[in-house]
Amino acid sequence: MAHKKSLEALKLTLKDLRRNNNISGGLMILLAGDFRQTLPAIPRGTPADELNACLKALPLWNNVKTLSLTTNMRVQLQNDQSAAQFFKQLFGNGKVLVDATSGLTTLTNDFCRFVDSQLALIENVFPNIIENYQNYAWLSQRAILAAKNNVVHALNFTTQSKIAGDLVTYKSVDSITNPDDVVNYPTEFLNSLELPGFPPHNCNSKLVQLL
Ligand SMILES: *[C@@H]1O[C@H](CO)[C@@H](O)[C@H](O)[C@H]1NC(C)=O
Numbered sequence: 598m599a600h601k602k603s604l605e606a607l608k609l610t611l612k613d614l615r616r617n618n619n620i621s622g623g624l625m626i627l628l629a630g631d632f633r634q635t636l637p638a639i640p641r642g643t644p645a646d647e648l649n650a651c652l653k654a655l656p657l658w659n660n661v662k663t664l665s666l667t668t669n670m671r672v673q674l675q676n677d678q679s680a681a682q683f684f685k686q687l688f689g690n691g692k693v694l695v696d697a698t699s700g701l702t703t704l705t706n707d708f709c710r711f712v713d714s715q716l717a718l719i720e721n722v723f724p725n726i727i728e729n730y731q732n733y734a735w736l737s738q739r740a741i742l743a744a745k746n747n748v749v750h751a752l753n754f755t756t757q758s759k760i761a762g763d764l765v766t767y768k769s770v771d772s773i774t775n776p777d778d779v780v781n782y783p784t785e786f787l788n789s790l791e792l793p794g795f796p797p798h799n800c801n802s803k804l805v806q807l808l
Pocket residue numbers: 617618619623
């Protein structure tokens with residue numbers, strides 16, 4: 598998912614550090630990944646921006662030799678037939694059927710289970726969370742993913758609200774380092790920013806007694 602410029606920066610840094618003008622300072626670099634799964638995320642970007650940020654849009658890509666892995670090790674080593682089936686449905690012949698006009702793809706009923714609402718999703722993934730939340734093994738086996746942070750926060754909040762305990766809100770204290778900029782960046786604006794990897798401005802936690 599790395600932006601192409603990070604590889605470009607690595608290439609230049611290696612040249613610099615090794616004082617060697619060959620590509621990447623003459624070092625061989627091993628990259629692993631699957632472009633069908635890991636396109637870079639460009640905030641507010643269009644599909645064209647994402648393709649343009651992709652490693653394949655680098656001139657450097659001409660120097661990359663692609664090696665393909667063809668054996669599914671999870672299926673091979675653990676003889677996990679459901680993993681084999683999942684892989685076949687996900688990748689089939691290597692192409693996903695996409696509707697030409699909408700650009701959307703359709704998942705079939707035997708591929709996954711559908712639910713009507715976020716509440717039903719939470720119920721299905723975290724059944725009886727009121728009692729199960731203290732069971733770490735149970736918790737570690739489940740997760741809900743979403744494409745956008747605001748949906749993640751909403752799902753998190755709803756899931757958390759099912760657990761008994763007092764809700765405590767911890768607010769971040771945001772300020773600007775240069776006092777001259779105070780007019781341009783009011784505190785309300787700073788509070789509204791949701792930076793990746795940072796807790797939200799209103800961080801809600803349940804105070805519960807763990808066994
Ligand atoms: C740069 O690459 C060329 C061609 O592969 C090689 O002959 C040369 O030794 C390399 N230079 C250095 C400093 O590694």
